[in-house]
Amino acid sequence: MNRKPLLTLTFFLLAFAACNPKKTADVKRPKLVVGIVVDQMRWDYLYRYSAHYGEGGLKRLLKEGFSCDNTMINYLPAFTAVGHACIFTGSVPAFTGIAANDWVEQSTGQRMYCTDDSTVKSIGAEDPESKEGKMSPRNMLVSTVTDELMLASNFRSKVVGVSIKDRAAILPAGHSATAAFWLDDSTGHFITSNYYMTQLPSWVDGFNKQEPVKAYVKNKWTTLYPKSTYGESDTDDQPYEGKFKGDSTTAFPHNLDSSYKIAKSSFRYTPFGNTLTLDFAKAAVEGYQLGQGDVTDFLTINCASTDYVGHQFGINSIEEEDTYLRFDRDLAAFLTFLDEKLGKDGYTLFLTADHGAAHAVWFSQNHDIPADYFLPAQLTDSLNAILGHDFQTPNLVDTISNYQVTFAMKTIRAKKLDFSAIKKVAVDWLRRQPGITYAIDMSNIGEGPVAEPVRSMVINGYYYKRSGAIQLIPNAGWFEGRGKTGTSHGTWNPYDTHIPLIFMGWGIHSGHTEDPVKMTDIAPTVAALLHIQMPNGCVGKPITQVLKK
Structure with missing residues (x-):
């Protein structure tokens, strides 16, 4: 009996099996x-x-x-x-x-x-x-x-x-x-x-x-x-x-x-x-x-x-x-x-x-642990007043939410205002407000002394098309308040x-x-x-x- 064709077929099948991955059904997984x-x-x-x-x-x-x-x-x-x-x-x-x-x-x-x-x-x-x-x-x-x-x-x-x-x-x-x-x-x-x-x-x-x-x-x-x-x-x-x-x-x-x-x-x-x-x-x-x-x-x-x-x-x-x-x-x-x-x-x-x-x-x-609210609406109004005075344009801040400052970019572009200068004034003012540890210009985060792990967390969370230009880091125990009851999160x-x-x-x-x-x-x-x-x-x-x- 000529075994050569049989041996050739056997080697071919073994080689094929070795070169082909297991079927999905052969991989052990939970139901x-x-x-x-x-x-x-x-x-x-x-x-x-x-x-x-x-x-x-x-x-x-x-x-x-x-x-x-x-x-x-x-x-x-x-x-x-x-x-x-x-x-x-x-x-x-x-x-x-x-x-x-x-x-x-x-x-x-x-x-x-x-x-x-x-x-x-x-x-x-x-x-x-x-x-x-x-x-x-x-x-x-x-x-x-x-x-x-x-x-x-x-x-x-x-x-x-x-x-x-x-x-x-x-x-x-x-x-x-x-x-x-x-x-x-x-x-x-x-x-x-x-x-x-x-x-x-x-x-x-x-x-x-x-x-x-x-x-x-x-x-x-x-x-x-x-x-x-x-x-x-x-x-x-x-x-x-x-x-x-x-x-x-x-x-x-x-x-x-x-x-x-x-x-x-x-x-x-x-x-x-x-x-x-x-x-x-x-x-x-x-x-x-x-x-x-x-x-x-x-x-x-x-x-x-x-x-x-x-x-x-x-x-x-x-x-x-x-x-x-x-x-x-x-x-x-x-x-x-x-x-x-x-x-x-x-x-x-x-x-x-x-x-x-x-x-x-x-x-x-009540237990002598530092804590308080910062109120985004009040911050927005106050910052708009500062920027309005300095740049002769009202409502340059669109909103403060998500612990971020979003600016009215359409207005800034239409009036050809210096956005970097606006952010600098905003950051300088925000840093001086009660309860704020950092106010970070996201385009210059590499230049500021922001401690870890906050620095990495801020960078990881920043998506240019949907995130505000300035990130606010409140003091421990502080958070954005919309009322005086309950709690919140985000920091x-x-x-x-x-x-x-x-x-x-x-x-x-x-x-x-x-x-x-x-x-x-x-x-x-x-x-x-x-x-x-x-x-x-x-x-x-x-x-x-x-x-x-």
Whole structure:
């Protein structure tokens, strides 16, 4: 028998196999990746309320997962849209273009919301032209790890984003998502836009028909446990707490029904917005059969009510503590749901935050800790008066927002004014104002004595076409104020930029690290886990301690 042809064929097949990569199906990946971003969650909340946490929520993540205990945001400003874009792109505003929640287009002076898209229509809203649904990810200039998963699977994966906030559903899900859903306050229903689909899936219609928001607001918001046990919070009804519309006091219990009748958005300022979000996420897993196919799917979830509650009541309120205790319970139920649907080793989950928050100004001052507001509107008026006198032109400052100064560039160009001279006068005056540590001319940041890490964070956050020409760095404890209650965020300080980051599930070690980690490292870590390319604007690097070898 002549074996030469057989041997030749054998060698050819072996060589072919060696030169060809494995099929996508041969690469080991989890059935589903779940990315949960808890809005305004400071890192210390993992431990601050832990005496009341159950065993199945945050404590389970810390026990079974891998916690990166020194994860920091590495850009400014520390806002919601910017954080969600960074987490899922591994990039910073200088590349993503998502420079704030909203901004001024520097070339035209036009106000722009981060996910505004006039070319699309609302799907699920009562009016297709409703602005609540005219949203898409088109203002984001780079890809997300969810986009890269779609590319790696030849668009066979399913990617779904869920939040009551539009921007927090849209940006994480990326440009090529299967769907993103967010809440329309006017109806209490989840909606989307025709960027994704022409009509809501039947399972979304079915969820909306249950009218869950109306069911939640029928009851008063009372504490989950006896109020006297909330030892990590201030006493109730403090001067720094905001009121629900229609309420005469900031104290528990809160009559949600009457507040909702006055302002539909009041539902967001309750812990039940998180409950609703996770219930809808469960419905999305069922409706799209996420994790049931032969390729990896991805579900992004933003629990946003933690942010709304913090803004209204402040981080030392009983309302804040109760919101996290209820979130912990909802998270435990969601993890149990995933266990039952996919098995404990069938999914990989990470939990992080888009930013933190400062203590309320009144609370800090009451405890002799330096803090105060600087008021953008007052600063704008005063600076315009200075510049108007020096340059004989009114309203040279368009706005002060996002801790940045935006100038009226059309006027400056039309009158052929010396912009460098205008900025110099502005910077010199702003530096002398109470509560301002730095006023930085972004075109000359290399010439100024700006300390690290602020210097790098400012540069990372600056996108020329959408960022103001002067960056303001307030004193620690100071933040932009629009009222005298609640809290805010956006600054470089650790209370705004030290965030939780925990991975758990398939492919993940249990343990923790104190090594410095950046928010930009999250997306490349997920990409490494999935053996896919990093997002195309990624500047982070994988956190190798997290991943099983």
